[in-house]
Amino acid sequence: MKKTALIVFTIGLAVLLWAVPASAKEVVRSFRQQIPVGSAGSIHLDFPVGELRVEGWDGRQVDLDVQIVCNHSSSRCESAAKALRLVYNAAGGQLEVKIKDWPHWGGTKGLNVNATIHVPRNLPLKTDLGVGSLTIQGIAADVTADLGVGEVHVNLPQEAIGSAAIDTGIGEASLSAGGRRYSSEGLIARQINWDKGTGRARVKVDCGVGEIHVTLT
Template sequence: MKKLLCVAAIGLALTTTYAMAKDSRELNHNFAVSGASQLDIDFPVGSLEVESYDGSEVVVTVRIEPKNDNSWFSSDVDLSDIELSHSQSASSLSLKLDNDDIQQNWHVKMPKSMAIDVELGVGDIEINDASNSVEIELGVGAVRIDSALDDYKRIELDTGVGDTKIRGLKNDGNTSRKVVSSHSSYRGNGQYDIEVEVGVGDIKVTN
């Protein structure tokens, strides 16, 4: 009897796990942006990974799922009704998914010729092979920027609670700390700027 109960429990766990795994959805979009100079991204909760490449399209994959509310049962959020909002002009592409009831995990490929501006409430941001200007405003989380460039015109990193670091660029960065806050700055002869502001969390820029 105990063996049967154990098998039944395992079966229930597997069924529940499968149902939870299926309770997600992917949004996939390609945007032709030949000539556009800036990409704007805005969402409340989740993660963002960005990579630059030699191309003329912004390729976006967003995996969405209900927030973890410690429930093993289905969420009331209808993922089928959720769509990515976007607007495009000759100079910019703006992407937004303003829904506080879901967790969002973004993966974005963008042309090296585009600057990026991100606003995120809570989560982590990782930008790889940064080749242009970057501006980020994050409430709570961490920002890591791995740059393909070894010099910038200006870098300003500010966190209310956490650490800021600039490493591996042509010139040395300056870091000052005050109790729990941190500020790092950089001046060079590069063409682009990086400006990051985080409420609570760490910021790192490296080459």
């Protein structure tokens, strides 16, 4: 009973944070930029709350189309949005892109990110999202995704992938690969581990509460 209450509370909180009809949202700021990868050997994307779509492409840049959205117009939300910074750092051989100066927990309700990001398909990708919806597709290298609460959808080329590890603490997980579908769901979902691929890349997806769906095609 306590676990069920936790699910309802957590998912309800996530809905308050980001799941609002598009007509109710107001774009307060936009970032449009291309960042050269240079000598970086991997990409790390780190975003707090919202909808994040990551697509692999043939370019040698990270292409950013980021909108900062207020679910309901208010001076408090707009002020918080204007204080945010989109920063990147290529130290240590990894290109990291993140939002800085996000308000502390409970500081501003309804503030979230709506982003579409193109990354080089052959570079390893690590993506962190606190709450929301994460979609990753077209990457032919290692993929690591970590979501606190929400949904993850991953679609990758099967010939590039050698193994996949999927773990959702509470919720539902599925993997479609090699003509088969593997699934797990419940209050304490089991991990899905698959190692029958012919490629070299590894996929690792974690979600605290919510859903994970990985498809290799």
